[in-house]
Amino acid sequence: MKAVGVIVEYNPFHNGHQYHLNETKLKTNAECVIAVMSGNFLQRGEPALVSKWTRTKMALEAGIDIVVELPYAFATQKAETFANGSISLLNALYCEEVCFGSENGTIDDFKNTVSFMEKRQEEYDQYLSQAIKQGYSYPKASSLAYSSLSGTDTYLDLSKPNNILGFHYVKAIHNQKRDMKASTIKRTSADYHDESFTHETIASATSIRKALFSKEIDLTNIENYIPKTTLKWLSSYYNEHQMFHQWEEYFTLLKYKLLTSTPAELEQIYEAEEGIENRLLAHITEATTFHEFMEQIKTKRYTWTRLQRLCLHILTNTTKSALKPLLEKQTTTYIRLLGMSKKGQRYLNTIKKDVQLPIISKVTAYENDLLELDIKATQTYLSIFPEPLRSTLLRQEYSTPPIRFDEVSKMYL
């Protein structure tokens, strides 16, 4: 049974994701689609709108067969680490192919760029560190280093976020020396960072979240851009939890945490570099919202995303000493199964005996440093709920088995 992998956040699952999923099936002829999905916190250092369980249901009902969680240690990182963790999970699950969305849309451009860069890694690194010294942010510096080196953007425009991710997926496959095919589908209509709706049915997740939070929560604002199943699950989550998650909800905890920490303690936090913690401490007393705080601390060099990730690691108390050793090999050490269709389960049965990593169904069943971080992240994610809801959700987190879905009857098992 051929399996293809997609690497996703589904925050929330929208029509663009549906398009990508349908095209992936057509293009790859795979029988089983495996989604590597970020957990409760996302690559840009944000909380997911709704929990990973609800996003798993959206994915299964849309046609995904297996959902596995990308560990926090990889999910909340720059593209390279994010890609390495994701590809290592797909490798561990014997995926034959990965299919990603990109602005470019031609897989050869990615491959050529990866091999071009490999040959000239040293020069590239020099350009990169030079640009960083000049005060450019890491993403901007990478893009500058690349175009200085190639003299052209012929291969791939590395200033586009999905091209960057795709580049790192292809590079990770190359580095991890597994025989996985890569393919790409051109993204239609919506730019990753688009904040407004420019198309009738396709919109970026960013614009969907923006519309959701722009005034009183009203799901009719976004119903054109999401499948009915997403609408149903968003609505059900909101009814049960009385909120969608966003940074502002966590600001009171972040401020408390910062105000009770010394600079020396903050320096221990992952991504606290070059004394940036002092800048945070200098502005936190006055800030009344997360947005206000970010506006005050961001600079040309410290981008919003980078600072948001730092704030997230402060919030979850993720230290350098806890995280760095886990990233040494740039591969995951377990497979956390969040959900599967009947077909997904059949696929898992066929590969079971060959899978080298433990497959985690319940978090109580397995002790692992990488998993510890996921648990801490979830505990943080749930910390904003009033009691007794918080305790109930914490308990559920330990006892919830993977979600099982019958894709034919459209029923949960």
Next chain:
Amino acid sequence: MKAVGVIVEYNPFHNGHQYHLNETKLKTNAECVIAVMSGNFLQRGEPALVSKWTRTKMALEAGIDIVVELPYAFATQKAETFANGSISLLNALYCEEVCFGSENGTIDDFKNTVSFMEKRQEEYDQYLSQAIKQGYSYPKASSLAYSSLSGTDTYLDLSKPNNILGFHYVKAIHNQKRDMKASTIKRTSADYHDESFTHETIASATSIRKALFSKEIDLTNIENYIPKTTLKWLSSYYNEHQMFHQWEEYFTLLKYKLLTSTPAELEQIYEAEEGIENRLLAHITEATTFHEFMEQIKTKRYTWTRLQRLCLHILTNTTKSALKPLLEKQTTTYIRLLGMSKKGQRYLNTIKKDVQLPIISKVTAYENDLLELDIKATQTYLSIFPEPLRSTLLRQEYSTPPIRFDEVSKMYL
């Protein structure tokens, strides 16, 4: 001008405190009364009902002339440390006498007990450590050690909380070798720990707080037991802040803090001994209230008060390495002035040139490790307010000068 010191929490100022203050003036013939008052967190590891500023106003209107803050490092400790810090402050302010309330009421009993104990310190320590090994709590073990040693309770019943404090005040004066007189006034009617009202106008602060929190906040429940000025300030605080402080309000932060800390990190916290942090972590997930949590973790050995103090140090992130060096000398290093009457100001003018410690009027004006802890404690105390109130109060904390009160016109200056 003769000054007498009283050591107080005023949580809140009630008729029993008024009685003690009036009797102190009569008995000592002092012209100026200096109150050493705990800040926002109290000896039993609890948040004060209302801020130190509001409690300072209650004190000034009741007839106190100078209010100085007992630093967090001393205020949230067992009786011995609490007493050492308090007496060192009164010493620094050239108080001629300290007058404390006690169950016993005869100062010679305190003096005799202190000198008896001094002679037999070694034996006492042996009895004490034996009793602790047997699983008794520290206060219970002290009391047992003492009665084993003396064969009698003739001198002083050291199972009574105010006798214990008084004993340590007298001992601290003795150890700090300053020529300060001690006197005591017998407490009337209400026992320190009384939870119900047994007298018409005198009730313990414990019972007053209990009445206040027992149902919907209703100040008429307690108006018989407090001066009109206390009623006025409680009411004004409630109107402005929409709450009185109690542990339950901080439980969401405590739970967040515990759930994002490793056992190794918690072990760094002051008063985390003998692996007690594991007990806390084992019960925090399920607990939905602070009270529930405390009921689950307390044992014969770990008393409610001791655990409550530990929880407080966890909440304020007060580590052993930050606090222990500050306690080496068991004396304060600054005088934080919270308020004064005109008479209080005159007194300060007369001693000003002789005072050896810096007198702090605004916290921005002075850097000091001991003061750092007070600032962190206040930042924690204010962390439960919604924005923008929290930011406003934080800003005020830095800019508020000592409160000045004209005791003749009853006006603030």
